Amino acid sequence: MRLTIASAAATFTAAFLLYPLFEGGAWFWSSLGAVLAVMAAGLLSSRLSLPAWAAPLVAAAATWIYLTVAFASDEAWALMVPTKESVIELVRLLAVGWADIQRFAAPVPTTEGISLLTAGGVALIAIAVDLFSARLRRAALAGLPLLALATVPATILPDPISWPAFIIAALGFVSLLIADGRERVGHWGRAVLVRRTRAATSQTPGRASADTSGLRLSGKRIGFAAIVLAVLVPAMLPVMEPVSLFSFGVGGRGPGPGNSISIPNPIANLKGQLELPERRTVLTYTNNDDTARYLRIYALDTFDGQQFGMTQPKGSPDNRTDNGPLPEPPGLAERTKTENVVTNIQISGEIARLSFLPLPYPPREIRADGDWRADVDTLMVFSTGDQAAGLEYQVATSEPEATPDLLESLDGNPPQASERYLQVPENLPPDIRTLAQDLTANATSSYDAAVKLQEFFTKTGNFTYNLRTQGHSNSALRDFLLRDRAGYCEQFAASMAVLARLNGIPARVAIGYTGGTKVGDRWEVGTNDSHSWPELYFEGVGWLPFEPTPSGALGQGSARVPEYTQPAPRPTGETSTPTPGASSSSADEPVDPRTQSNPRQADREGLIATGGLPPDDSMPLIAQIGIGAGALLLLLLVPAGVRLVTRNRRVRTLGWKVSEPADELTAAVVSKAHPSVAAAWAELDDVLYDYGMAREPSETPRALARRLTQQYEFDAGSAAAISAIASAVERVLFARDPGQIGPMRGDLRTVRQALAATVSRGRRVRAVLLPPSTLRRMRGVGERLLDGFDLLENIRLRRTAAQKGS
Structure with a gap:
């Protein structure tokens, strides 16, 4: 009977490993009841001396009765005896629970169906553990079904198993092994009575058994020492990047969870944040020129006729951000002047399930904790195991100093961007193709055509901003451009990108945040600053943001039209160099020359003159190794x-x-x-x-x-x-x-x-x-x-x- 109780305890402690998968504690109590039902059945089987093959059947029957009482008592006879109706109800709940698991992401809500699935699964593990340990006397093999409970969260969740939960589960398994060893040693031959101290006082008079206290003590020492080493040794070992013989990258079928990433629906997430009833802070940032900038998260490059989508990003270990500068921005020529900026970004800890970093474009170097990698084509930075919530990082950008004259002069350079940035469906309505040709009929260059398209949305087209717009089909696109002309940033960005492609200009849709508002000495970005805008490609400067969405009180307030798409202002003295994607509301205000340069930032600006991040002030590796060796010596x-x-x-x-x-x-x-x-x-x-x-x-x-x-x-x-x-x-x-x-x-x-x-x-x-x-x-x-x-x-x-x- 001792082994039956120890088996139940080992199963229940191993079930603690499942807690990160669920919200709430309903699964916990239902699983506890299932384990107790299996234990009661095992004690009954031991009392009746049933054969080993019969004990699992009794345990399965006890589990069935328990699940009927817990989840289908209204359909059962006398609340516990299974009937046809109760069986149908359990099957229905199982189907609902399976559908919920497929629909929700961990941590899942503990609905009745999910609780039933969890309790039934834990009960099956408990039956297997009792069979191996108490019936077949193979307690070590009982670790295999217990290991199955550990593999479930390990394969689903990106985070490692919690060490307190691991210790609890390991103690349960060690207790099972100790109980099995005590049973075996206690039945060796004739009992030898020895003088005992505390243990002797607890023995029932008249009952003699071999003294196994010394062996139990040695077993506990070995077990506890193994648990301690299993927790401490991995924590002290350095994290190593697995060596791969093949460059699968992200999205390939390489070994391990580090080669895949779950991409949310950027469009659905965008509208969800814009429709929140109250504003919430997403991130704050500062930069060396104190100018607001758009922060891109996703770059959508495919268009299926209904909406833009994103190609699976690829980033091998060679593209990790801590390996040095990122790949060169596509299309940016060496002769083009750039403005080097360093931005310090702090992500809010309330952000959930964000595995891409909001960044100004184009990033050249990033300093962030964790395994973050850059997609070579789009320079999106993502992670397959880390989350951005609460992360603080630095990014250095080299923004092209785009001017109307420069962009006009690039018209003779054929674009070298991928053909996918020009693709549109063949079944696109002819009215849209005609509209694209009419809007740019008098354009003198690709840049001029892009400006005319932007002005169509912001000035001449009489468009209005409205979050209630629905639909992504061809007809919805046609209605937006030709009839309703009302929508929010998604429709504006996607429509301009489609019209640009129809005019031979490579285009994609970016999703992220506008520059936000200045609060104190930091720029603050909220959920209402979620935004989508088109990026157009010009050979020589690369990808540039455009802004077709109305701004101000009648549009998205923090959206701003880039200065290189506006007419040149009349000369009024020295002015600052325009920044692409800038969203500062003071872009057009006169600037006092005395405030243009902050003397306290002179040294910092000199450090980033080459487009890289300032030297890392953190401790060098050799010093860290020395401190670690000193701590070990102490x-x-x-x-x-x-x-x-x-x-x-x-x-x-x-x-x-x-x-x-x-x-x-x-x-x-x-x-x-x-x-x-x-x-x-x-x-x-x-x-x-x-x-x-x-x-x-x-x-x-x-x-x-x-x-x-x-x-x-x-x-x-x-x-x-x-x-x-x-x-x-x-x-x-x-x-x-x-x-x-x-x-x-x-x-x-x-x-x-x-x-x-x-x-x-x-x-x-x-x-x-x-x-x-x-x-x-x-x-x-x-x-x-x-x-x-x-x-x-x-x-x-x-x-x-x-x-x-x-």
């Missing part, structure tokens, strides 16, 4: 420090009392009578133990002095010193009046030096660095902790016959 020197403190207290401090000497009774009497003698005797005992000359328990102080003098051939001074210490101890112990006892510090030092001269140098070094006497005390502390678990085994719920008689 940890190893803890026993030496404890020994040094103990010796100083004994020798120099009067009034010290022996806490744990070799002979407790003797040391207690000596300490009470004369503290200095007690200190000298305890110190001598530890010195002997450190040098491998431990005192025999039966040796008197005089016999010890005589043995050491003869065995190690002490000289006259050393022999006199050890005899003086032994004589003082015996006088304090046995004499009515020990008389005057002189200082013993010199005698103790003489004896210690004499003993040290008789051992090897290695033994002396060990006595200083890893003193066995201190390690003995630490080991004793651990044994007393393990004894506490023995006390739990000695608890009995039933009173013995002797107790009843009393």
